[in-house]
Amino acid sequence: MDKYCRHRKIIYNSGRSYYYFFTWSIPEVSMTTKLEVTSYLFEMPNETKYFASLSGSEDKITFTISSTNERLKCFVSMIIGSKTILLSNSTDAPVRSDAGWYKHNLITLSSEDEVFKKLRQNPNSTLAFICKMINRPNVSVKSIATNGTSTDGLYNLRPLAAVLGNSSESSLKEKVVLKVDEETQTVSKAVLCGLSPVFAKMFENDMREVNNNVVTITDIKMNVLKILISFLYTGKLPDCDVDMICELYYAADKYDVAELRQICVDLIIPQISMENMHCVMKLAFAHDDELLKSTVTALIATNIETWLSSDDWKNLIDDEPKIAAEVLNFFDF
Numbered sequence: 001m002d003k004y005c006r007h008r009k010i011i012y013n014s015g016r017s018y019y020y021f022f023t024w025s026i027p028e029v030s031m032t033t034k035l036e037v038t039s040y041l042f043e044m045p046n047e048t049k050y051f052a053s054l055s056g057s058e059d060k061i062t063f064t065i066s067s068t069n070e071r072l073k074c075f076v077s078m079i080i081g082s083k084t085i086l087l088s089n090s091t092d093a094p095v096r097s098d099a100g101w102y103k104h105n106l107i108t109l110s111s112e113d114e115v116f117k118k119l120r121q122n123p124n125s126t127l128a129f130i131c132k133m134i135n136r137p138n139v140s141v142k143s144i145a146t147n148g149t150s151t152d153g154l155y156n157l158r159p160l161a162a163v164l165g166n167s168s169e170s171s172l173k174e175k176v177v178l179k180v181d182e183e184t185q186t187v188s189k190a191v192l193c194g195l196s197p198v199f200a201k202m203f204e205n206d207m208r209e210v211n212n213n214v215v216t217i218t219d220i221k222m223n224v225l226k227i228l229i230s231f232l233y234t235g236k237l238p239d240c241d242v243d244m245i246c247e248l249y250y251a252a253d254k255y256d257v258a259e260l261r262q263i264c265v266d267l268i269i270p271q272i273s274m275e276n277m278h279c280v281m282k283l284a285f286a287h288d289d290e291l292l293k294s295t296v297t298a299l300i301a302t303n304i305e306t307w308l309s310s311d312d313w314k315n316l317i318d319d320e321p322k323i324a325a326e327v328l329n330f331f332d333f
Helices: 114-121 158-166 189-195 197-204 208-212 222-234 242-254 258-271 277-286 290-302 304-308 311-319 321-330
Strands: 005-012 017-026 034-038 049-057 060-067 073-080 083-089 102-110 127-135 175-180 183-188 214-216
Touching: 017 049, 017 290, 049 127, 060 073, 060 114, 060 127, 073 102, 073 114, 073 290, 083 102, 083 114, 102 114, 127 290, 158 189, 175 189, 175 222, 183 189, 183 222, 189 197, 189 222, 222 242, 242 258, 242 277, 258 290, 277 290, 277 311, 277 321, 290 321, 304 311, 311 321
Parallel strands: 175 214
Antiparallel strands: 005 017, 017 127, 034 049, 049 060, 060 102, 073 083, 073 127, 175 183
């Protein structure tokens, strides 16, 4: 069982938060009438520990994360076949046991639930749980939507507030022109450099952009750039399809806009399917994003026979052999 169990640490927010990513692939779950399994015991910083438990029967299934840290925040996706069938998060307070463990009841399904019926009826009998956990020992966790994206627009504006509060009036009035082909977008230099370390470094160095305040961008479309700039000013994103979100991810990662990059990941994960898996996989490995890599690999685990006989798999071996090798390594072939 633990052959398909993965646990990784990813650090965001300048090291203030520890993001752990746990994936679990359970084979032949739809055929199981009685299931009681527990993962390894994993360790986090500050001696925090956690483990996952799955309980299943003919008419009920539950998935929990137990931890020694009361403030652990958990988000879980349940995948079967080619799509995510359930998203959940730990909005309720965890239940404390006599032994001092805090249990997060993330998924409880009965035979009356539509998701449970889909689970039993699905011909693909491998079930994947993809759980992201945030370990913030001294920071309270803000309101999070079921897709993992912050619903508090003002919270996303905190970096902007810091830039505006710490910049002089003259510097705030200075403008930068971003140019894509013949189109241009004007933005506050203080905002751009304050929220993007890459742009800040660009203007700190002796580069042509320092003299004329014009930056030519060749690998990002103007509509993507406009959404990125809008996010810097508003902390919000418009409704976007998964292709646009992937392009936004590329832009956010290139210019190190960490908040936007994380939101893109949270929006991409629920939309990963067999149809767009190849594209998302190349994005994940190109940017060495552990969350996206583990999510795609977990989805492959639920469709391994179909995937290995597909043209996408053959193309991956030909075009990206290192990625193909890492996929195979997940299954310990």
